[in-house]
Amino acid sequence: MFIALRDLWRSKLRFSLLAGAVGLLIFLLLFLNTLSATLLGFFIGAIENNSADVLVYEDTARRNLQASRIDPSVVGEVLTVPGVVAAAPIGELTLTATVDTELTDLSLWGVDLTGPGRPDPIVQGRLPGPGEVVVDESATAEGFEIGETITLIPSGTELEIVGYVQDRRYAVVATAYLDFTRWVDVFEQEFPGSPIIPLSLVAVEIASDEEAAVVGDRITAMVAGVEGLDRVSAASGTPGVDSISQSFTLIVGITFGIVVLVVGFFFLILTVQKLRSFVTLRAVGASTGYLAGSLIAQIIILVLLGSVFGTLLLMGATLGSNPAFPLSVDVRLVLTVTVAVLVFSVLSGLLSVRRIARADPAEAAQGTR
Amino acid sequence: MTALTVNDVTKVYGSGHTAVRALCHADLELSDNEFLALLGPSGSGKTTLLSVIGGLLSPTEGSVTIGDTALTELSKKEQTRFRANRVGFVFQGFNLVPFLTARENLTVMASISDAPRSEIEDRTDQLLEELGLADRHDNLPEELSGGERQRVAIGRALVSDPDLILVDEPTASLDTELGTQVVQLLASEIKSRGKAGIMVTHDLRMVEYTDRTVRILDGELLDGPG
Numbered sequence: 001m002f003i004a005l006r007d008l009w010r011s012k013l014r015f016s017l018l019a020g021a022v023g024l025l026i027f028l029l030l031f032l033n034t035l036s037a038t039l040l041g042f043f044i045g046a047i048e049n050n051s052a053d054v055l056v057y058e059d060t061a062r063r064n065l066q067a068s069r070i071d072p073s074v075v076g077e078v079l080t081v082p083g084v085v086a087a088a089p090i091g092e093l094t095l096t097a098t099v100d101t102e103l104t105d106l107s108l109w110g111v112d113l114t115g116p117g118r119p120d121p122i123v124q125g126r127l128p129g130p131g132e133v134v135v136d137e138s139a140t141a142e143g144f145e146i147g148e149t150i151t152l153i154p155s156g157t158e159l160e161i162v163g164y165v166q167d168r169r170y171a172v173v174a175t176a177y178l179d180f181t182r183w184v185d186v187f188e189q190e191f192p193g194s195p196i197i198p199l200s201l202v203a204v205e206i207a208s209d210e211e212a213a214v215v216g217d218r219i220t221a222m223v224a225g226v227e228g229l230d231r232v233s234a235a236s237g238t239p240g241v242d243s244i245s246q247s248f249t250l251i252v253g254i255t256f257g258i259v260v261l262v263v264g265f266f267f268l269i270l271t272v273q274k275l276r277s278f279v280t281l282r283a284v285g286a287s288t289g290y291l292a293g294s295l296i297a298q299i300i301i302l303v304l305l306g307s308v309f310g311t312l313l314l315m316g317a318t319l320g321s322n323p324a325f326p327l328s329v330d331v332r333l334v335l336t337v338t339v340a341v342l343v344f345s346v347l348s349g350l351l352s353v354r355r356i357a358r359a360d361p362a363e364a365a366q367g368t369r
Numbered sequence: 370m371t372a373l374t375v376n377d378v379t380k381v382y383g384s385g386h387t388a389v390r391a392l393c394h395a396d397l398e399l400s401d402n403e404f405l406a407l408l409g410p411s412g413s414g415k416t417t418l419l420s421v422i423g424g425l426l427s428p429t430e431g432s433v434t435i436g437d438t439a440l441t442e443l444s445k446k447e448q449t450r451f452r453a454n455r456v457g458f459v460f461q462g463f464n465l466v467p468f469l470t471a472r473e474n475l476t477v478m479a480s481i482s483d484a485p486r487s488e489i490e491d492r493t494d495q496l497l498e499e500l501g502l503a504d505r506h507d508n509l510p511e512e513l514s515g516g517e518r519q520r521v522a523i524g525r526a527l528v529s530d531p532d533l534i535l536v537d538e539p540t541a542s543l544d545t546e547l548g549t550q551v552v553q554l555l556a557s558e559i560k561s562r563g564k565a566g567i568m569v570t571h572d573l574r575m576v577e578y579t580d581r582t583v584r585i586l587d588g589e590l591l592d593g594p595g
Contacts, residue, residue: 002480010468280464285453362425
């Protein structure tokens with residue numbers, strides 16, 4: 001550490017600039033990951049964080065909730081499958097509505113308020129009664145606040161907001177939850193004369209000693225025309241999720257590679273520039289391990305500084321983010337990104353270590369000043 | 370007691386038609402508290418011999434023993450450790466670490482050698498004082514004159530209290546007056562500590578500060594100043 005710290009201190013500007021560059025790249029990594037998580041949360045939060053263990057789709061819907069049409073009788077059939085403790089209907093309608101005189105899109109979910117698929121937990125307010133809904137709290141920026149009234153178009157049905165749930169948004173639009181029987185009423189008002197009111201999903205609660213994926217497969221096998229999926233599979237299987245995830249993974253992967261290469265090449269350049277010093281130190285008895293340790297220590301310090309800088313930038317970005325698309329700092333993400341950058345930067349530093357190990361101490365005796 | 374034994378050392382660079390014999394069956398003994406001048410023209414093999422003695426180069430044939438340790442029988446890793454603790458080098462180029470101050474160029478040996486840090490720190494302060502660098506201890510090498518840099522290099526060679534000091538052309542980049550002062554200082558530091566030392570030089574005027582002179586010509590050692 002002795003020479004590592006002295007070198008850092010005497011080349012403050014050089015290392016600060018690099019820490020800044022690494023910090024910007026780490027910020028980009030964190031921001032892209034946060035953006036991706038928020039976007040996906042807005043897209044499939046209602047599925048991913050659903051209180052049901054298993055979600056049952058129409059088998060031809062290809063895991064697209066809005067294309068899934070299930071006969072209400074299926075709920076009873078699902079209940080007969082071993083491992084299923086409870087089953088309840090879920091209906092979803094995407095409508096146009098006004099709130100606070102503003103026209104907006106609304107995903108309206110009808111659920112069993114006390115069964116699987118219930119909006120749980122209510123983070124503020126209470127469960128909805130007749131003519132009432134709870135909304136995902138991210139919609140408050142769009143005017144969906146407790147006490148406001150949502151007016152559905154074209155029926156003119158009015159629903160009062162009485163509570164909030166968290167991370168339960170669907171299809172990136174404001175999402176509201178009400179009792180399934182009230183949702184049926186809304187459906188009939190919006191689509192009068194409909195011969196049947198199909199369910200979108202069946203929400204399933206499984207026995208505590210069962211695995212969701214296994215029960216899901218069992219439902220698929222035992223109930224005709226449906227596909228049972230655990231929440232993770234249902235969320236990741238939603239059409240579009242794969243494309244979004246892959247796009248972000250590609251961008252994040254490229255950025256990650258750039259960070260690691262920048263750190264690796266920088267230290268390789270520094271090593272070549274300081275080779276004379278390394279040769280001298282080896283000649284006077286410094287081991288390769290000692291010199292490599294100094295180099296690795298510098299990389300660790302640099303990446304940690306970059307990570308702090310990148311996290312501060314992310315905090316700034318979240319504070320300045322649009323309330324309708326709120327970004328937040330995920331400590332676990334920061335730690336994961338930092339550790340990943342650290343590990344791979346250290347690995348890229350092995351190029352420099354190899355260069356140091358090859359330095360011939362005998363060259364010290366043949367030098368110029 | 371014998372501080373150094375060089376036994377029938379030959380060093381050949383390259384092989385086949387391009388082989389160059391830099392040292393030819395060199396034999397040398399050095400006692401404790403003895404300061405020896407190795408005198409020879411450029412290309413005579415002085416630096417090669419010094420490098421072989423210090424374990425920086427392996428001889429093609431022969432052996433080097435420092436104190437009771439057969440240096441040539443040690444592994445590269447063991448030789449590195451041996452150099453850190455038992456051999457002090459003053460290179461022809463000052464070879465100071467540019468991002469360390471004069472003082473740090475000495476105290477860095479605390480993290481390289483096995484000597485306790487407090488011991489190195491105390492010896493550093495003493496050496497900087499003796500070498501006339503007490504008020505320059507906080508300067509980087511680029512802020513020091515040639516003579517001061519050379520004195521820092523001498524300090525670094527002595528700070529880990531090695532048994533053998535190897536000095537390569539200490540006056541090469543200094544004017545006569547400064548060169549003489551540096552060699553006087555070097556001789557005084559080596560003798561006052563009871564160490565063995567070898568100084569490579571091509572400057573005859575410097576041999577008066579040593580106990581004995583050995584000449585080297587085309588890789589062969591010849592006794593006396595010639």
